[in-house]
Amino acid sequence: MDIYSYLVVQQAPHFETGDIISLHKSVTMFGRKTSNWTPDITFNNIFVSRKHFTIFLQSNHIYIEDLASKHGTYLNEKKLIPHKPVKLKNNDRITFAKNLVSLSFSLKDFEQTSEFSFLFTDKLVGNEPKLDFLKQTLHIQNHSISLTEKEFKFIDILIQRKTFISKEEIIEYVWPERLTINNEYLVGYEEVNALIYRLRKKLPNLVKVNTIRGRGYSLTIEEDRYHQLPSRRM
Structure with missing residues (x-):
């Protein structure tokens, strides 16, 4: 993923408010760690699924996709349809785990990146x-x-x-x-x-x-x- 995209933690267990989550991979997996599985970004909470959602780069756009998580993933208060990718926009708010986790998406588009x-x-x-x-x-x-x-x-x-x-x-x-x-x-x-x-x-x-x-x-x-x-x- 392009290095100019990242998430800002608004609130999350075991994170500090304002922490930056860099999105430097083409696909970043979010979920809960188990004995035989470790996602790219871990949120250890009972309301988080093992494979909860991904954020990925495709055709110069960045998308979020819920992976049929048990308690859902919300984008700007709207629940995502499982396995239906949605393009992310600057300042989009991602919430999940019964609203215990809130993240803000920040994006530099590719024209800004070159400039x-x-x-x-x-x-x-x-x-x-x-x-x-x-x-x-x-x-x-x-x-x-x-x-x-x-x-x-x-x-x-x-x-x-x-x-x-x-x-x-x-x-x-x-x-x-x-x-x-x-x-x-x-x-x-x-x-x-x-x-x-x-x-x-x-x-x-x-x-x-x-x-x-x-x-x-x-x-x-x-x-x-x-x-x-x-x-x-x-």
């Missing part, structure tokens, strides 16, 4: 940033900054959008779990502002989260300040 491929290479050009999706860190020159799940997603979408992004788009991308049945997000602007405040305190001086009055936010990097800055780790 932003420099973010995932070891060789950086100038002071371009690099995101580590497994460790949830931002690397910029000699800086390595550990981020929370929300901070990481905020930086991720700022890097994707090279111009600016509105608060509404930020809320939709960073807080997908807050979407109500009325298609409204229960996130206030104060919460967005608090996230940006905490992030600005973490970032080195050469990385700027800019406020564009009446429009949103953008990310800029000041090249001429790089050689004046000492190394800093969070």
Whole structure:
């Protein structure tokens, strides 16, 4: 599977909220471990079947398929039909095991991947940033900054959008779990502002989260300040 797709744990036994599950294989099996069977991703719970569901890559699209699990797999609150693959979209919510497990799907489509491929290479050009999706860190020159799940997603979408992004788009991308049945997000602007405040305190001086009055936010990097800055780790 393409390395730019992953799951974010919203809640799950034996996982921390915000843990990243990388989808780097062409087929990833989810289920319960037994004495003679170990899935790729294990959730040891009585409501999880041995072979519960798979996520796989096919024709440049990523699909989820329930494997006739006893208690079912749900995509955005809708129960999947066994053995009927469904294409996953960015921020789709996967739940199972009587809602004890909730995962959020994140996807970089292939056009974005080609445009932003420099973010995932070891060789950086100038002071371009690099995101580590497994460790949830931002690397910029000699800086390595550990981020929370929300901070990481905020930086991720700022890097994707090279111009600016509105608060509404930020809320939709960073807080997908807050979407109500009325298609409204229960996130206030104060919460967005608090996230940006905490992030600005973490970032080195050469990385700027800019406020564009009446429009949103953008990310800029000041090249001429790089050689004046000492190394800093969070």
